[in-house]
Amino acid sequence: MGTWGWKALAAVGxxxxxxxxxxxVRSALEKGWGDVDPGGLAVASxxxxxxxxxxxxxxxxxxxxxxxxxLARSVVRVEQEAFAQLLGGDVNGVIDLSFxxxxxxxVRGATAxxxxxxxxxxxxxxxxxxxxxxxxxxxxxxxxxxxxxxxKTLTALALVIGLARARADGEPVQVPVRLSAASWPGGTIxxxxxxxxxxxxxxxxxxxxxxxxxxxxxxxxxxVDELDQDDAPGPGSRAAALMAExxxxxxxxxxxxxxxxxxxxxxxxxxxxxxxxxTVVLVQLDRVSPAQARSFLEHRVADTAAGRGLAxxxxxxxxxxxxxxxxxxx
Numbered sequence: 001m002g003t004w005g006w007k008a009l010a011a012v013g014x015x016x017x018x019x020x021x022x023x024x025v026r027s028a029l030e031k032g033w034g035d036v037d038p039g040g041l042a043v044a045s046x047x048x049x050x051x052x053x054x055x056x057x058x059x060x061x062x063x064x065x066x067x068x069x070x071l072a073r074s075v076v077r078v079e080q081e082a083f084a085q086l087l088g089g090d091v092n093g094v095i096d097l098s099f100x101x102x103x104x105x106x107v108r109g110a111t112a113x114x115x116x117x118x119x120x121x122x123x124x125x126x127x128x129x130x131x132x133x134x135x136x137x138x139x140x141x142x143x144x145x146x147x148x149x150x151x152k153t154l155t156a157l158a159l160v161i162g163l164a165r166a167r168a169d170g171e172p173v174q175v176p177v178r179l180s181a182a183s184w185p186g187g188t189i190x191x192x193x194x195x196x197x198x199x200x201x202x203x204x205x206x207x208x209x210x211x212x213x214x215x216x217x218x219x220x221x222x223x224v225d226e227l228d229q230d231d232a233p234g235p236g237s238r239a240a241a242l243m244a245e246x247x248x249x250x251x252x253x254x255x256x257x258x259x260x261x262x263x264x265x266x267x268x269x270x271x272x273x274x275x276x277x278x279t280v281v282l283v284q285l286d287r288v289s290p291a292q293a294r295s296f297l298e299h300r301v302a303d304t305a306a307g308r309g310l311a312x313x314x315x316x317x318x319x320x321x322x323x324x325x326x327x328x329x330x
Contacts, residue, residue, distance in 0.1 A: 064214040065170075067207050072167035072175045074201060075160065079178065083157045097151045102282040109281065119155065120162035124173065129218070129257035130280040134264040136287050151285050152261040156222050159259065163218065174218035174257060175211070177201070181223045181260075184242055189249040189258070193217055215251050224262035232269035239266065240275035247278045255279045 097116045103109055110125045111118075123129055133152050160176040167175050179196060190212055197208035197217070211217050227238040234240065239262075249256045260277060262270075264284075270276045 062207055062210050064210055064216060067203070067210060068175050068214075068216045069168055069170070071177075071197075071201060071203065071211065072164040075164040075175060075177065076168060079157055079160050079164065083154070083161060086154055086157065095151070097155065098286045099155075100284050100286065102284070105281075106279050107281045116155065116158055119159050120166070123159060123163070123259075126281060128255050128279065129174075129259075130255055130277070131259045131283055132267060132277055132280050133259070133261045133283045133285065134267050135285050137264050137268075152263075153222055155283075155285060156220055156259065156261050160220055174216055176218040176220050176259070178220045178222055180226075181221050181239075181242065182226045184221075184227070184238070186241070187245075189219055189245050189256075193219055215256075218257050218259065219249075220259040221246075222261045224260050225266040228266075231265060233266055234269065234273045235275050237270075237275075239270060240273065243270060243275050243277050 095116075099114055099116075099119070101109065101112045101114075101122070103112050107130060108127045109122065111122055114122050123131065133155050135152065156178060160178050163173050163176045166173050177193065177196060179192065184192060185195070194208050194212060197203040197211060198205060203211065221242070224239050224242065227233070227242060230237060246258055246260070247255075249258060251257075255278070258277075258280075260280075267276065
């Protein structure tokens with residue numbers, strides 16, 4: 001039960017208490033003080049107990065730091081599992097993606113390039129912390145899937161886990177909460193966050209309100225490109241409506257921190273339609289190099305004796321110029 005629920009309970013208790021007192025006094029006046037109605041006294045006693053419990057609970061105050069730390073621990077636990085599932089269960093096989101950041105506009109930061117392991121300190125160095133993560137522009141003819149699988153969700157998860165760990169350890173950072181863009185119900189970012197905190201993260205209404213009023217939650221909106229069927233969302237699209245809410249999302253008079261992920265083609269369409277997110281750093285994930293891909297595959301395959309034998313076959317074949325493996329042309 002939230003704070004308002006307990007206040008309502010306290011009000012009911014007070015009414016019951018007053019009703020009991022009135023009944024008792026009326027009975028005493030009519031029959032004498034020696035014949036006070038036991039029913040009236042019972043009602044008064046119950047009302048007093050209910051009102052005291054309700055008022056005490058309504059007065060209870062949560063510690064914002066404790067609530068944020070508890071939420072952060074839950075986020076770490078849940079999102080680490082999501083991160084592992086995204087990698088097929090092998091968290092050691094992640095490619096250390098590199099990125100380039102466009103630092104134009106009113107966002108300030110210390111660096112413009114980095115790798116996945118640099119992402120959390122990079123983000124914490126931004127003022128304000130407003131980021132859009134996309135892939136590298138697709139080559140001609142690649143279409144809407146040009147940067148599919150570039151690692152946008154993986155990058156968002158890495159940022160969420162890193163920031164949540166910092167908050168759980170007592171550092172003064174916002175607790176990141178990942179939101180699926182496709183689940184946006186319309187309305188404000190604050191309203192969306194409040195619903196997610198209560199329904200997904202099991203915060204009661206008082207806790208959710210406290211976290212939002214104390215500005216302790218960072219929305220991480222994953223998959224803006226999934227809001228519309230159109231590969232080139234324009235001003236009338238759901239993506240454009242969400243960008244308008246992102247632009248209205250503020251802390252005081254300053255743009256509020258927010259992280260978005262979106263395929264490059266769809267985000268370029270929003271930019272061309274003059275409806276992108278404002279005051280953001282565009283973080284572009286570089287394409288995976290052949291050397292990175294080979295290292296990843298060898299790690300996933302060649303971490304056992306049998307796997308090393310399989311991986312060695314193609315290398316010997318290539319060095320001999322045969323381009324054959326297991327009897328089939330590679």
